[in-house]
Amino acid sequence: MNKGLSMSAPLLRLYIVTFLFFSANPIINIVVPLRGEAEGASNAEIGVMMGAYTVTSMLLRPWAGSIVHRFGPLRVLRALLFANVVILALYAASELDWYFAIRAMQGFTTAFFSLALQIGIVDTLPDNERSQGISLYLLAGMLPTVIGPIAALSLWHWGGLNAFAASMLILGLATAITGYGAPLPSGSKKGADEKPEETVLAKLRQLVTNRAFLVCSTAMLVASIGFGAVVTFIALYTKQSGVGHAGLYLALQAAVMVLARFALRKQVPSDGNWHARFVVGLLLSITVGLQLLALAVYYGAPVMYAASVMIGFGMALLYPALMTYLTFALPASSRNTLLGLFIAVSDLGVVLGNMVMGPVADLLSYSSMYTACAFLLLTAAAVVILSGRRLALRSDRGA
Structure with a gap:
């Protein structure tokens, strides 16, 4: 079994492709609202344009997983790299009225890209390096x-x-050139229980009885x-409370996530x-981070920045931990x-955090809204604890 394959030259190339592909999004997230405002678009119109990306990507991901499984990560990646060049070019060549459709098309490519890369990485690496x-x-x-x-601002x-x-x-163009010859499998790994005739809906019916998926999805959703x-x-x-600085909070939270994912990547279980x-x-x-954030209005900026560290740390490792376990389960x-x-x-979950928690904040307060989120996290932790024994027994039997 190859040791350190996750940091080998072929895998580093995949990470570079990922970096280039997602580099367009932060720029678009800044420039599109600025252009919309300059051309007289309302906040609601700008919100719909920006939301088309996430909603399209979310809805297509299960289908994207099925397509990647059928044709293999490399073929899917090559097709969408070409589509990505065309879509990014359309941002400059189109009027603002077309941005809703362009954002939706970009969500389409992102759904396929993320599945092709993650499934390709999982299929390429030995089990103990998946995480x-x-x-x-x-x-x-x-x-x-x-x-x-x-x-983007510059x-x-x-x-x-x-x-x-x-x-x-x-x-x-840089993403297409770098990614076209990416070291991904041309076909997806298939197990002995493979049933090619199954439709996407038939596969989704397994959710009712798949405890591992339900527990992991509940934790990730909340x-x-x-x-x-x-x-x-x-x-x-921060504006309403007068406590802390939002830019510093987000920068600190992002820095913690970046450092944790790199420094602690070997600590994420992959067995x-x-x-x-x-x-x-x-x-x-x-949970603690969210409650600290709720209390920051009473105890000041240090509590708010401590919250960013706790939330950033937890979010940095939760997704890879759950995703890795599901690749086995x-x-x-x-x-x-x-x-x-x-x-x-x-x-x-991110969409619900935008749409559902906003009215909660309007009805109560931002502090109460973050407390409600912390309570939901405690509920998710309880679900994991109660279901943990059965999943552990199932893992032991599988081993």
């Missing part, structure tokens, strides 16, 4: 969010739409709701067993489809 590969993939996808917003103020257009074309509420409302919370204590610990870290015949659905559940 490291997934952690490094997530790290590569997150790095653009650290430098992208600053780059581009917009320096050259406006022309600079934006040039950056999109450069990123699209954590994502809290995380989405933090990212969306932290600026308004196929269910580690309930590890998962509960991460959920409690997020799910049946081979429906693994890729259900992994796609698991990622969609994570996206759904």
Whole structure:
């Protein structure tokens, strides 16, 4: 078994492709609202344009997992790299009225890209390095969010739409050139229980009886709701309360996530067993962070920044831990489809954190809203504890 394969040259190339692919998004997230405002679009119109990306990506992920399973990660990646160049070029060549459709098309490519890369990494690496590969993939996808917003503002103020257009074309072409010969499997791994005739809906029916998927999805959904509420409302919370600085909070939270995913990637379990204590610990870290955030209005900025560390740490390791476990626990015949659905559940949590927690904050307060999120995390931790014994027994029998 190859030792250190997750950091080998072929895998590093995949992480570079991931970094380049996701580098366009932070720039778009800044420039599109600025262009919309400059051309007289309302906040509601801008919100619909930006939301089309997440909703499309979320809805297509289960289907994307099935397609990747059928045709293999490399073929799917090559097709969408070409589509990505065209879509990024359309941002500069189109009027603002077309941005809803373009954002939806970009969500389409992202759904397939994330599944192709993650499934390809899982199929390439030995079992004991799966968690490291997934952690490094997530790290590569997150790095653009650290430098992208600053780059976007500089581009917009320096050259406006022309600079934006040039950056999109450069990123699209660089991603295509780097990724076309990516060291991914041309076909997906198939198990002995493979049933090619199964439809996506037939595979999704397994969710009713698949305890591993239900427990992991519940934990990820609730954590994502809290995380989405933090990212969306932290600026308004700091403005209303007069405590802390939203930009510093988000930068610190992102830095913790980046450092944790790199430094602790080997600590994420990758043995196929269910580690309930590890998962509960991460959920409690997020819970404590959310409650500290709720109390920051009374105890000041240091408590708020401590919250960013706790939430960033928990979110950094929770997704790779759950994702890695599912790659072992799910049946081979429906693994890729259900992994796609698991990622969609994570996206759904962020959307719910935006849409559901906003009215809660309006009805009560931002502090109460974050307390409600912390309570939901405690409930998810209880679900993991109660289900942990059965999953652990199932893991032992599998071994």
